[in-house]
Amino acid sequence: MANQMHDQLVKDFMAQVIAKNQGEVEFHQAVEEVVESIIPFIEENPKYKAAKILERCVEPERVILFRIPWVDDKGEVQVNKGYRIEMNSAIGPYKGGLRFHPTVTLGMLKFLAFEQVFKNSLTTLPMGGGKGGSDFDPKGKSDNEVMHFCQSFMSELFRHIGPNTDVPAGDIGVGGREIGFLFGQYKRLRNEFTGVLTGKGREWGGSLIRPEATGYGQVYFAEEMLKTRGDSLKGKICLVSGSGNVAQYATEKATEMGAKVVTMSDSAGFIYDPDGIDAEKLAYVMHLKNVKRGRIKEYADKYGVEYFEGKRPWGIKCDVALPSATQNEIDGDDARTLINNGCFVVSEGANMPSTPEAIAIYMENRILYGLGKAANAGGVATSGLEMSQNSLRLSWTREEVDGRLHQIMKDIHETCKKYGTEEDGYIDYVKGANIGGFVKVADAMLAQGVV
Ligand code: NDP
Ligand code: 2IT
Numbered sequence: 001m002a003n004q005m006h007d008q009l010v011k012d013f014m015a016q017v018i019a020k021n022q023g024e025v026e027f028h029q030a031v032e033e034v035v036e037s038i039i040p041f042i043e044e045n046p047k048y049k050a051a052k053i054l055e056r057c058v059e060p061e062r063v064i065l066f067r068i069p070w071v072d073d074k075g076e077v078q079v080n081k082g083y084r085i086e087m088n089s090a091i092g093p094y095k096g097g098l099r100f101h102p103t104v105t106l107g108m109l110k111f112l113a114f115e116q117v118f119k120n121s122l123t124t125l126p127m128g129g130g131k132g133g134s135d136f137d138p139k140g141k142s143d144n145e146v147m148h149f150c151q152s153f154m155s156e157l158f159r160h161i162g163p164n165t166d167v168p169a170g171d172i173g174v175g176g177r178e179i180g181f182l183f184g185q186y187k188r189l190r191n192e193f194t195g196v197l198t199g200k201g202r203e204w205g206g207s208l209i210r211p212e213a214t215g216y217g218q219v220y221f222a223e224e225m226l227k228t229r230g231d232s233l234k235g236k237i238c239l240v241s242g243s244g245n246v247a248q249y250a251t252e253k254a255t256e257m258g259a260k261v262v263t264m265s266d267s268a269g270f271i272y273d274p275d276g277i278d279a280e281k282l283a284y285v286m287h288l289k290n291v292k293r294g295r296i297k298e299y300a301d302k303y304g305v306e307y308f309e310g311k312r313p314w315g316i317k318c319d320v321a322l323p324s325a326t327q328n329e330i331d332g333d334d335a336r337t338l339i340n341n342g343c344f345v346v347s348e349g350a351n352m353p354s355t356p357e358a359i360a361i362y363m364e365n366r367i368l369y370g371l372g373k374a375a376n377a378g379g380v381a382t383s384g385l386e387m388s389q390n391s392l393r394l395s396w397t398r399e400e401v402d403g404r405l406h407q408i409m410k411d412i413h414e415t416c417k418k419y420g421t422e423e424d425g426y427i428d429y430v431k432g433a434n435i436g437g438f439v440k441v442a443d444a445m446l447a448q449g450v451v
Contacts, residue, residue, distance in 0.1 A: 006040045017058055024107025026327060030114050030352060031058055037434035053442045062086040066156040068134060070148045082153055084132035086166060087113035090444035093164055094130030095120055097171030102137040109133055115351055118437030119373040122412050125384035130166055138173045150181035158189045161196055169198040169383050175245055176201060195390025198383035207386035209401040214349055215249025217378015217409045222320060222347035224413040225368040234258035237318045241265045242325030243289050243296050246349040250322045251282055263313035265325060266296040270313040273305045317341040324349035332357030339365050348372040366426055374412050374433040381408045
C-alpha cells in the first residue's frame with residue numbers, strides 16, 4: 001500500500017520536473033533516482049514536505065549562460081557556450097567542477113550540479129553544490145588554443161565566482177593545465193591571489209593528493225563495502241573504464257591494495273591486459289594521456305595486448321567494476337553480463353555511469369553497489385581540504401591529506417549504512433547516500449527560511 005502511494009507520488013513529482021525542464025533527460029534521470037529514495041523519507045518527516053524542500057532542490061538558485069568567443073591557431077573566430085549552474089548554497093559556497101566536452105548542455109550540467117549538492121553534503125564539509133563548463137572540445141586543440149579559450153571563459157565567469165561564493169574545479173576535459181590557465185586569468189582580472197579554484201598546482205595553492213583523490217576515494221569506498229562481507233580487494237580482478245584523471249588513480253590505488261586491474265579505455269575503445277596494469281605500465285598511460293594526449297590503443301601496440309575498438313570493457317570477467325569515464329556507460333545488458341561473469345562490486349568514479357536498468361539489476365542481485373555520489377566524493381572532499389588550507393595559508397603533508405580523505409570515505413560509508421541498511425541486512429547505498437546527503441541540506445534550508 002505504502003509502496004504504491006510512494007510510486008504515485010514519485011510519478012506526480014517527476015511529471016512536474018519533466019514538464020518544467022523539457023528535454024533535459026540526464027537531469028530527469030538524476031532527479032528520479034534521488035526522489036525515489038527521498039519521497040518515502042519525506043512522507044515520514046512532513047516538515048520537509050510542508051516547506052517544499054524537494055521542489056526547491058530541483059530548481060537551481062541561479063543559472064549563468066554566456067558566450068565564449070576566441071581565436072584559434074588559424075586566426076579563425078570560434079564561439080562556444082559557457083555555463084555555471086549555482087544549484088544550492090544552503091550549507092556552503094557553491095562547489096563543483098567544470099566540464100569541457102562537446103556533449104555539454106544545460107541539462108547535462110543540471111544533472112551534475114544536482115548530484116553535487118548531495119555528494120558535497122555527504123563529505124561532511126561545508127560546501128554547497130554547483131557545476132559548469134562548455135561545449136568546447138579540447139581534443140586536438142593546441143596548448144595555445146586551450147589557453148585562449150580558458151582566458152575567454154574566465155573573462156566572463158570571474159564576476160560570478162569567488163572563494164566565499166562559488167569555487168569551481170576540474171571534471172571531464174578540465175585538469176591541471178586548464179585550471180592553471182583559468183586561475184591565471186582570474187588573478188589578472190581581480191588582482192587577487194585567492195583560493196577561487198581547486199585542483200591548483202602545488203606551487204600556487206594546490207593541495208597534495210587532490211589529483212589522486214577521486215580515484216583513491218573510489219577504491220577506499222570499494223574496500224569499505226568489501227569489508228562488510230569480511231572481504232578485501234586483495235587478489236580481486238578489476239575492470240576500470242576511462243584513462244583520464246579518475247581512472248588513472250583508481251588503477252594506481254587498486255593495484256597498491258593488491259588487486260589486478262586488467263582494462264582501461266577511452267572514447268574509442270578499451271585495452272585488455274590479463275597480466276594487470278602495474279605501476280610501470282600505468283606510468284606509460286599517464287604520460288600517454290597527460291603529456292602526449294594520445295589514444296589508449298597505443299598501449300595495446302606497446303605491450304602487445306588486445307584492443308577492442310568501439311567497445312566498453314564490461315564483457316571481461318571480473319570481481320570488481322570501477323567505471324571511471326562518463327554517464328550511462330553501463331546499461332542493463334552490461335550489468336547482466338558483469339553479474340553473470342561473477343562481478344559483485346561496483347564502485348563508481350564517474351557520475352551516474354549506470355543506467356536505471358543497470359542499478360535495478362545490481363539491487364536484484366544484492367551486489368555491493370557504491371553509487372557515484374558516495375564513491376566518488378573523495379575528489380570534492382579533497383577540494384574542500386584544499387579550500388581549508390588556502391584559508392589557513394598552510395599546506396598539509398601527503399600523509400595528512402590522504403589520512404583525512406580515507407577517514408571521510410569511511411564516514412560516508414557509515415552514513416550510507418545508517419540510512420540504507422534494510423531489514424535483511426543488505427545495504428542499499430543508493431537510499432543511504434541520497435537520504436544521508438539530503439538531511440543536512442534540508443535542515444539548513446528549513447533553518448534559513450523560504451529563500
Ligand atoms: P578526464 O577528462 O580526465 O577523463 C575522462 C575519460 O573518460 C577519458 O578517458 C575519456 O576518453 C573518457 N570519456 C569521456 N567521455 C566519454 C564518452 N562520452 N564515452 C566514452 N568515454 C568517455 O575526466 P575525469 O577522469 O576527471 O572524469 C571521469 C568521470 O569522473 C566523469 O564522469 C566525471 O564527472 C567524474 N568525476 C570526476 C572527478 C574529478 O575530480 N575529476 C570527481 C568526481 C567525479 P576520451 O579521452 O577519448 O574522451
Ligand atoms: O564531480 C565532481 O565531484 C568533481 N568533478 C569534483 C568537484 C570539485 O569541486 O572538486
